[in-house]
Amino acid sequence: MFFHIVLERNMQLHPRHFGRDLREKLVSKLMKDVEGTCSGRHGFVVAITGIENVGKGLIRDGTGFVTFPVKYQCVVFRPFKGEILEAVVTMVNKMGFFAEAGPVQIFVSNHVSFRLLKFHLLLIPDDMEFQSGDMPNYTTSDGSVKIQKDSEVRLKIIGTRVDATEIFCIGTIKDDFLGVISDPGTTS
Amino acid sequence: MSAAGEEEENAADLKIGDEFLKAKCLMNCEVSLILERKYDQLQQIVFEKSLQYVKRFSRYKNPDAVRQVRELLSGYQLAEFELCVLGNLCPETVEEAIAMVPSIKSRGRVHDDEAIEKMLNDMSLIKKFE
Missing domain, CATH: 2.40.50.140 (Nucleic acid-binding proteins)
Structure with missing residues (x-):
């Protein structure tokens, strides 16, 4: 069955992307990382349909990379026993x-x-x-x-x-x- | 994921886990409308296969009809999952509907055969006039 659900993922971004189009970079990276993947819990991620929220970034010690928690809506396909x-x-x-x-x-x-x-x-x-x-x-x-x-x-x-x-x-x-x-x- | 959780899973009794039970479920025809909008985007195999599938197995093609079916079924105290199974498979008889969605008869909901029959009739009317 297909579902429309909200998932969260911590995205790491290199400092070179910080600027006006940071959010855009974050979203395109998210799509590349997540669409088409499959997990036992949520099934196949078919398509991201929207971004709910991008949380505050956290600088990772020693690297300069920043981790952003991103909440996104997506269409997933998850088969169930008995379906x-x-x-x-x-x-x-x-x-x-x-x-x-x-x-x-x-x-x-x-x-x-x-x-x-x-x-x-x-x-x-x-x-x-x-x-x-x-x-x-x-x-x-x-x-x-x-x-x-x-x-x-x-x-x-x-x-x-x-x-x-x-x-x-x-x-x-x-x-x-x-x-x-x-x-x-x-x-x- | 826990082995115990997997053993419990059974869509016939609506045991699909709390997260999915509360989630918004999509009928194939709804998925088709969503994916077609995104068609020009970067393609990958899961997307392609899903789009092909929902286009092939959408009972309702017209966006208005899709909306009407959801509206109609929403009036029947159905779980999201049950609603979408009915919308996807469009059973023709009460017996078939119960075989497809066994949980419809459980949990003491007021789904007598007459109500189910009316629901199926209304669904086929939407299909006829879309």
């Missing part, structure tokens, strides 16, 4: 498929034992079978539903894994009102 969202399928293989919702990758497993994440479930419905070929896909036995690259699916996040620069999700389409929304090629 239901729509995503685009990016890759299909016999282990399952990957889908993307904005900056986050979601894996929906078809494999019985996904040991690393301690899942022993099939998260793709049992009646969908893997078909290899140029366009690998999962198809129901009657051929009515197909999941392939670029399909739009509605899925539920059942697990998240956070590392230093990324959040990775595990999803399922095996529940009521989940699954394919549209096949690529058909009308949207």
Whole structure:
């Protein structure tokens, strides 16, 4: 889910930037440092939309650098366990498929034992079978539903894994009102 | 972040942490309007992917319609998170709405099926006339 939140960061600025455009320098440095980053707590920082407040600077002993506490508004994307969202399928293989919702990758497993994440479930419905070929896909036995690259699916996040620069999700389409929304090629 | 906090997390019960529960949540269509305004700025991959995503999955395109949907849903005692899930997924039936937002039925709020149905109807009307 996307949120509009206020975050704070201590920005260090070299004395050469002190002058009329100090604030401008601070903001452009903030954007460069923060936009596109990801943390487990706040998720992906998509865009800074405003500066709430620039606090009093504090000279750091021995360096001449000054630290400014900056409060800024930003749009973040933070996936939650239990969240239901729509995503685009990016890759299909016999282990399952990957889908993307904005900056986050979601894996929906078809494999019985996904040991690393301690899942022993099939998260793709049992009646969908893997078909290899140029366009690998999962198809129901009657051929009515197909999941392939670029399909739009509605899925539920059942697990998240956070590392230093990324959040990775595990999803399922095996529940009521989940699954394919549209096949690529058909009308949207 | 604490391991315990992560285990507790479950959006279906609205357990998303105090910070995010109180935060302003954005529907995809709202994010689309915000990001498009910033489009000429320095691009990076998270921004690009988010913009592509919200453009693809925005139910309402017209800024007036986006505002109307938020206004409408704001009248229903919903948490920000619930409001945005409904606005993003636009469920068609009461049953589907409850499956998408299970917390809507809990916490003793006055959401009988009739109220939910009216809400869904009004949402689809906004979509129809945008």
